[in-house]
Amino acid sequence: MYSVMKRIFSLACIFLCLSSLLFAEKTAELSLRFIRQDSLVRVVIEGEGEIIDNANTVISATGVRVDLPVPFDLKKPADFIFEATKKDRSLFISTKNVTDTRSYRLSSPSRIVIEMKTLPNFQQQGGEPKATDAKKQQMPPPPPVQQTGVQGQEAPAKPVPPAPSAMLRTIVIDPGHGGYDYGMFTQDFREKDFSLALAKDLSAQLLKKGIKVVLTRKTDQSLPLEERINAANTRSADLFLSIHATSASAFAITTASIDDPGTDAVVRLYKLALRQNRHLDKSRTIARSVSDALAKDFKPGAVIRELPLPVLSFLDAPAILIEYPVTAKKTFDQKERDRLITTIMKGIVP
Amino acid sequence: MKNRALWILLVIFFFVAGAAGSYFLMKYVMPAANQPAIVAPEQQAAEAHDLIAVRILLPRDKKLEMQERKLKRRIKSIAFAEAVIEQFFKEAANEYAIPQNVKVLGIYRDPNQVLYIDLSDELRSNFQGDALDEYLLLKGMYETLVSNMQDFQDLKVLVEGKEIETLGGHFFLKYPLKNIVLPELKNESASAHE
Numbered sequence: 149m150y151s152v153m154k155r156i157f158s159l160a161c162i163f164l165c166l167s168s169l170l171f172a173e174k175t176a177e178l179s180l181r182f183i184r185q186d187s188l189v190r191v192v193i194e195g196e197g198e199i200i201d202n203a204n205t206v207i208s209a210t211g212v213r214v215d216l217p218v219p220f221d222l223k224k225p226a227d228f229i230f231e232a233t234k235k236d237r238s239l240f241i242s243t244k245n246v247t248d249t250r251s252y253r254l255s256s257p258s259r260i261v262i263e264m265k266t267l268p269n270f271q272q273q274g275g276e277p278k279a280t281d282a283k284k285q286q287m288p289p290p291p292p293v294q295q296t297g298v299q300g301q302e303a304p305a306k307p308v309p310p311a312p313s314a315m316l317r318t319i320v321i322d323p324g325h326g327g328y329d330y331g332m333f334t335q336d337f338r339e340k341d342f343s344l345a346l347a348k349d350l351s352a353q354l355l356k357k358g359i360k361v362v363l364t365r366k367t368d369q370s371l372p373l374e375e376r377i378n379a380a381n382t383r384s385a386d387l388f389l390s391i392h393a394t395s396a397s398a399f400a401i402t403t404a405s406i407d408d409p410g411t412d413a414v415v416r417l418y419k420l421a422l423r424q425n426r427h428l429d430k431s432r433t434i435a436r437s438v439s440d441a442l443a444k445d446f447k448p449g450a451v452i453r454e455l456p457l458p459v460l461s462f463l464d465a466p467a468i469l470i471e472y473p474v475t476a477k478k479t480f481d482q483k484e485r486d487r488l489i490t491t492i493m494k495g496i497v498p
Numbered sequence: 499m500k501n502r503a504l505w506i507l508l509v510i511f512f513f514v515a516g517a518a519g520s521y522f523l524m525k526y527v528m529p530a531a532n533q534p535a536i537v538a539p540e541q542q543a544a545e546a547h548d549l550i551a552v553r554i555l556l557p558r559d560k561k562l563e564m565q566e567r568k569l570k571r572r573i574k575s576i577a578f579a580e581a582v583i584e585q586f587f588k589e590a591a592n593e594y595a596i597p598q599n600v601k602v603l604g605i606y607r608d609p610n611q612v613l614y615i616d617l618s619d620e621l622r623s624n625f626q627g628d629a630l631d632e633y634l635l636l637k638g639m640y641e642t643l644v645s646n647m648q649d650f651q652d653l654k655v656l657v658e659g660k661e662i663e664t665l666g667g668h669f670f671l672k673y674p675l676k677n678i679v680l681p682e683l684k685n686e687s688a689s690a691h692e
Contacts, residue, residue, distance in 0.1 A: 255660060325667045332626050372663055373670060392668070394628040395595060396560065402629060405681045455633055456681050458670050471628055 176216065178239075180224040180232065183375070185382045189229065191241065191262040195220070200258035205251045212249060212262055214239045230264075257328070257370060316387055316497060318360045320380040322459065323347035324392035327370025332393045332474055339393040340368060342480070346472070347391050349489045357497055377462045381423075385465040387434065387496065390457075394471035398451050399442045401435045402469040404428065404461040405454035423464040430466040438470065438495030445491040552582050553645040556590050557634035562641065565589065575649055580605045583615055586642045595627030596635060603659065611651040612674055613643065619658050622665055629668040636669060637679035652676045 178195040193200075193214065202217040216237050224232055231242040241262065243249055248265040323343040325331035331339025344365070351361040364379045365371050380388040394400045404424040424431065435452050443449035460467045472480065472488065480488060549568040556563050567585055572578040584602050591598040601618040608614065627635065640653050652674035655665075665671050669678055 329667050331667060332628065373667075374663075392629060395631065396628070400628070400630070453630070454681075455629055456678055457629060457668055459668075469629065 176218050176220040178216075178220045178222050180222055180228065182225070182228060183378075184229070185378060187266050189246075189264045189266055191230070191264065192259050193239070193262070194257055194259040197255065197258040200253065200260060203253075203260060205253075205260060205262070207249050207251060210244075211240050211242045212251065214241075214260060316359055318362065318383055318385045319354055319387045319389060319496070320362045320364065320383060320385040320465075321347045321351055322364040322376050322379070322388065322390040324390060326365050326368055329370055332395065334474075337474060339474070342472075342474075343391045343393065344368065346485065346489070349485065350389075350391075350492060353489055353493050354497070357493075359497070373458050376459055380467070381462075381464050388459075388463050388465050388467035389496070390459050390467070390469040392469060392471045393474045395473075395475065396451070396471075397473055397475060398448045399439070399446065399473060400469075400471040401439045401442075401450055401452045402455050402457060402460065402471070403431045403435050403452070404463070404467065405456045406461060424461045424467060427463070427466045431460070431468055434466055434496065435468045437498060438468065438492060441491050441495035445487065552585065553642065554582075554586050554589055555638045555641040555645065556586070557593055557596065557631065557638050560630055560634070562634060562638055564645075575647055576605050576607065579613065579615075579643060579647060579650075582642060582646050583639065586639060590635070590638065595625065595631040597621055597624035597626075607650060611649070613650040613653050614656055615639070615653065616656040616659055621655075622657050622662060625666045627666055632666040632668045633679070636665070636671075636675055640675045640679045 176195055176199045178193055178199075181192050181194070183190045183192075199216060199218060199220070204215040206213045206215070216239070219237055220234075220239075222232070222234055222239060231244075233240045233242075243264055245267045246264040247267060249262065251260060251262045253260055323340070323346070325340035325343065327340075329340065331343070333339060344367075347363055348366075351363055354361045362379060362383055362385070364376045376390075406425055406428065439450040439452050455469075457469060460469060470492065548571050550571045551566050552569050554565045554567055556565060567589070569578075569581050569585060572581060580602050583605070587596075587600045587602070590596040591600070597620045599618075600621045602615065603618055604614075604616040606614045606616075625632070625635075636655075639655070643650070643653060653676065654661075654674045655671055656662075657665075657671075661672050663670065663672050
């Protein structure tokens with residue numbers, strides 16, 4: 149009798165363990181970020197592919213509801229400009245002051261993108277319009293200050309000396325790759341990290357000269373090419389500088405190559421994909437200047453070439469792509485990196 | 499007792515017969531099956547006649563280099579395109595920055611004569627090139643197909659059946675390739691060290 153009871157008890161224990169496994173639900177990790185470009189706010193909800201693929205987005209007059217298949221934890225920036233409420237397996241984003249909303253799903257990484265067009269009086273840094281806004285709008289805009297920012301999140305302003313040249317007031321620096329995209333890599337080198345470090349050092353040097361700098365990314369994150377392009381085009385940059393690595397032995401400076409013989413000259417000047425046309429001469433001048441500076445300080449110099457790179461061709465500003473050589477024999481230590489920054493500075497701000 | 503001895507004898511007999519049968523099978527029957535079929539000279543000539551020369555444009559030393567290879571003729575152009583692009587990746591895999599073991603998962607053509615090539619994820623996950631390497635890889639694929647077949651208007655690359663934004667972080671892959679790869683490389687000039 150005792151052994152029968154023991155067996156039943158053991159079976160019950162096994163059953164309970166199995167059923168707890170069966171009914172246990174994993175909690176998904178979701179991250180929310182947003183980008184603001186004039187009146188357009190783009191909210192990106194990123195998570196595991198399976199979770200995002202099975203999520204359901206419902207747009208109503210009052211907000212956007214995202215229903216997820218599992219319970220979730222949401223990480224969102226503290227300065228998120230809309231009210232986001234989490235309830236059970238749903239996330240509700242209030243769309244007050246929003247005139248138009250649309251959403252779509254993208255992969256690699258899996259994400260839901262919600263685009264919202266806000267009212268013109270919707271305050272710049274987020275939230276509801278406040279009483280003081282009306283007064284602020286009547287005041288003249290503040291003078292340009294040094295800033296660094298990532299996707300619309302600009303750093304706090306600091307007083308700086310005036311810009312040395314009226315030609316270069318804002319430079320957008322784009323460290324190539326990031327996140328799951330490593331770029332070129334060896335055992336002790338990753339293009340995404342080195343390009344970011346280089347961009348930050350260069351940014352610090354430019355800030356000292358009183359030039360406003362915007363970094364397309366400040367951390368190790370994946371950033372679509374389109375967002376890199378928008379970062380420059382929405383800020384009326386005076387120069388766009390993309391930093392990458394090359395497997396060649398010399399530096400490579402690339403400008404846009406715009407070859408569209410089938411298009412009318414006037415159309416070509418204003419075609420969205422060929423915005424660089426208007427700035428091509430200036431881009432080439434800057435490329436030549438940087439190339440000459442590199443040739444003086446580094447062996448075996450630099451090669452200038454033209455490629456139809458979208459981060460250059462779609463840019464409505466002078467734009468160049470600098471590639472530093474990375475071979476088995478050539479890597480940059482801190483000293484070399486500082487020398488490289490000084491040389492690039494000579495090319496950009498002679 | 500007598501029965502038992504008979505059973506033992508029978509088992510031994512079947513074992514020996516099986517072993518002997520296997521031995522003869524391996525020695526005389528199997529080698530004949532493994533031997534290459536003797537091909538008559540006329541058949542050889544016919545097979546050679548069935549080969550077609552294809553041009554493969556390979557990224558090599560930061561430029562495209564044309565090579566000629568012979569492939570078996572295919573009646574369907576889609577099958578031919580698949581063979582050509584497989585050959586392209588087979589040859590290109592020896593080059594720096596070009597991923598190895600890239601498989602062609604499928605080739606389709608839409609009503610607008612855009613050819614879709616679906617490649618395995620090795621293409622993206624193992625690509626390690628710079629902007630020029632990426633450009634030459636895309637251009638090489640496009641030019642290789644254009645050089646060998648005419649019945650398509652544009653080429654689009656998919657990875658594991660999906661449209662991806664970029665291959666190596668420099669060029670869009672979500673648009674067809676023609677407009678991206680048509681411009682010729684130009685103004686290649688060097689600033690020498692002083």
